Amino acid sequence: MLESFYLTGWGAFAMMLFMLIPFMAVFLWVVYRKTFVDPSPSNTDRAKYVRAEWAWIGLVVVVFVGVNMASIDFMPTVRTAEAAASGAEITEVNFSAESWSYDLPEVKIEVGKPIRFSGKSLDTMHGFAIYHPNGKVLFTMMLMPGLENPTSLIHTFTEPGTYVVRCLEYCGSAHHEMRDEIEVVAAGG
Ligand SMILES: [Cu+2]
Numbered sequence: 392m393l394e395s396f397y398l399t400g401w402g403a404f405a406m407m408l409f410m411l412i413p414f415m416a417v418f419l420w421v422v423y424r425k426t427f428v429d430p431s432p433s434n435t436d437r438a439k440y441v442r443a444e445w446a447w448i449g450l451v452v453v454v455f456v457g458v459n460m461a462s463i464d465f466m467p468t469v470r471t472a473e474a475a476a477s478g479a480e481i482t483e484v485n486f487s488a489e490s491w492s493y494d495l496p497e498v499k500i501e502v503g504k505p506i507r508f509s510g511k512s513l514d515t516m517h518g519f520a521i522y523h524p525n526g527k528v529l530f531t532m533m534l535m536p537g538l539e540n541p542t543s544l545i546h547t548f549t550e551p552g553t554y555v556v557r558c559l560e561y562c563g564s565a566h567h568e569m570r571d572e573i574e575v576v577a578a579g580g
Contacts, residue, residue, distance in 0.1 A: 398526050467530035467544050474505040474545040481545060482506045488517040488534050490562055491569040502548050503578045509543035512536045518559035521573065524552040531559045551577045 396402040463469055474481065482504050487494045488511070500506055510519050512534035519542075520531035532542050548554075558569035 467532075467546065470547075471543075471545040474547065477505075479505055483509065485509050485541065486519075487511050487513050488519060488558070488569075489513040490515060490517075491558070491565040493519070493556060493569075493571045495556070495571055495573065500548065500573060500575045501578055502551050502575060505545050505547045507543055507545045508532075509541035510534045511538070511541045515562050516560050517562050517569070518557070520557050520559045521546070522555040522557060523550075524554065528559075529554075533560055548575045551575050 396406050482498060482500065484496060484498050484500070484506055486496060486508070493510075508519065508521075510532070513536070515536055517534045518531055519534055521529045523529055530544055530546060532544050534542050552575055554573045554575055556571040556573060558566055562569065
């Protein structure tokens with residue numbers, strides 16, 4: 392059920408409404424009250440709300456820090472640093488991107504082995520996003536033209552299959568056709 396929220400366009404749209412509608416409702420209610428019901432300056436005693444304000448700020452800080460700490464292990468850049476520090480053997484996949492295709496090498500990509508994707512753009516800004524066969528984005532990176540060193544990320548696949556590569560940086564009229572595929576094989580396969 393929750394899956395459809397991020398796997399379908401309507402799910403994303405519903406999620407957007409879920410966040411927008413309460414905000415709009417409160418906004419319109421305040422505008423309506425101060426425009427038609429009581430346009431005089433507010434006579435609310437601010438001192439009465441000091442504790443509630445601090446409690447609200449505290450809650451926001453706790454949620455912000457909590458969500459960031461809980462998600463840090465899932466960050467592609469943190470995973471990359473961990474994989475690089477682990478000393479495990481890394482499979483190198485060096486590729487280039489050009490409007491509107493990728494030049495991916497024939498490298499065997501195995502489940503469980505860290506793969507370093509290093510990409511360079513030969514013309515303009517491109518993206519390099521890998522989608523799990525179920526449609527979820529595993530990671531994306533931005534390839535800037537003119538950089539001396541490639542942009543790279545290390546990813547370890549956990550399931551074999553055909554993974555789709557897509558550009559997620561708008562790069563011109565055929566941007567939507569900029570795709571490729573990566574075959575991930577089972578360990579030892
Ligand atoms: Cu693009």
